[in-house]
Amino acid sequence: MSIIEAYGMRGNVVFGSGERKEGKDSLVFIHGAGGNYTTWYPQKDYFSQSFNVFIMELPGHGAAHGEGADEIRSYALWIKGVLDELEIKRPFLIGHSMGGAITMDLALRFPAIPKGLVLVGTGARLRVDPRILNGIKDDFPQAVEFICQLAFAKDVSQEMMKLGIEEMRKTSPEVLHGDFTACDRFDIMEEVKGIKNPTLVICGDQDVLTPVKYSRYLAEKIPEARLEIIEGAGHMVMLERPEEFNKRLEAFFRSVGQKDA
Numbered sequence: 123m124s125i126i127e128a129y130g131m132r133g134n135v136v137f138g139s140g141e142r143k144e145g146k147d148s149l150v151f152i153h154g155a156g157g158n159y160t161t162w163y164p165q166k167d168y169f170s171q172s173f174n175v176f177i178m179e180l181p182g183h184g185a186a187h188g189e190g191a192d193e194i195r196s197y198a199l200w201i202k203g204v205l206d207e208l209e210i211k212r213p214f215l216i217g218h219s220m221g222g223a224i225t226m227d228l229a230l231r232f233p234a235i236p237k238g239l240v241l242v243g244t245g246a247r248l249r250v251d252p253r254i255l256n257g258i259k260d261d262f263p264q265a266v267e268f269i270c271q272l273a274f275a276k277d278v279s280q281e282m283m284k285l286g287i288e289e290m291r292k293t294s295p296e297v298l299h300g301d302f303t304a305c306d307r308f309d310i311m312e313e314v315k316g317i318k319n320p321t322l323v324i325c326g327d328q329d330v331l332t333p334v335k336y337s338r339y340l341a342e343k344i345p346e347a348r349l350e351i352i353e354g355a356g357h358m359v360m361l362e363r364p365e366e367f368n369k370r371l372e373a374f375f376r377s378v379g380q381k382d383a
Contacts (some may be wrong), residue, residue: 128203138175220247245336326355
């Protein structure tokens, strides 16, 4: 782990393995609202075998205690600072939900940075149910439980649901409210067509927080995008169906790598 300060914000980076692999692509994973590196637990070991893996813990999340942000662009600037600090060149950016918004913001403002994008359970606009924003202030534990009930498919195990609630409750109410405020303010419905990077849009067919129609919109508007829908998964598709999720991402990374060669 490595705490990195950039653009006035302090976040954490979890490294997939001890040493960088020369000549191998880098993968940068960005979690969603109230998340931390455990969002990508099933991907960390799997992809570290063949890629350089960097899992971001956004300011205020995980080991990066302190303040978060209430604007997507603030988080995106911190990611830009980390890429510069660690000299991560032409990475694939993989963003979930709010992390997908951060990924798209980066691609629009700094199009030369990403080799490709993976947009997971996200959208060009992320309006938030007022019950979530109000609930975080009024009854934080209950609000987290409500969010997690929406985030997973109906048949998810109680163990996975319990872990999801425990991890989100590690984020402070102030940071979680800022995250969802940032999501609620995010709207690039008109700008998203300006993303020119190769893009994989992927979501679960049971996602109720960012329904499939959000992903279809992205795939239709981004010129170099393709859509993958995983059956039997909700908003946390990377945790619910990790084997299928990983294989689809790996196929995308290999296809872009071949075109780029």
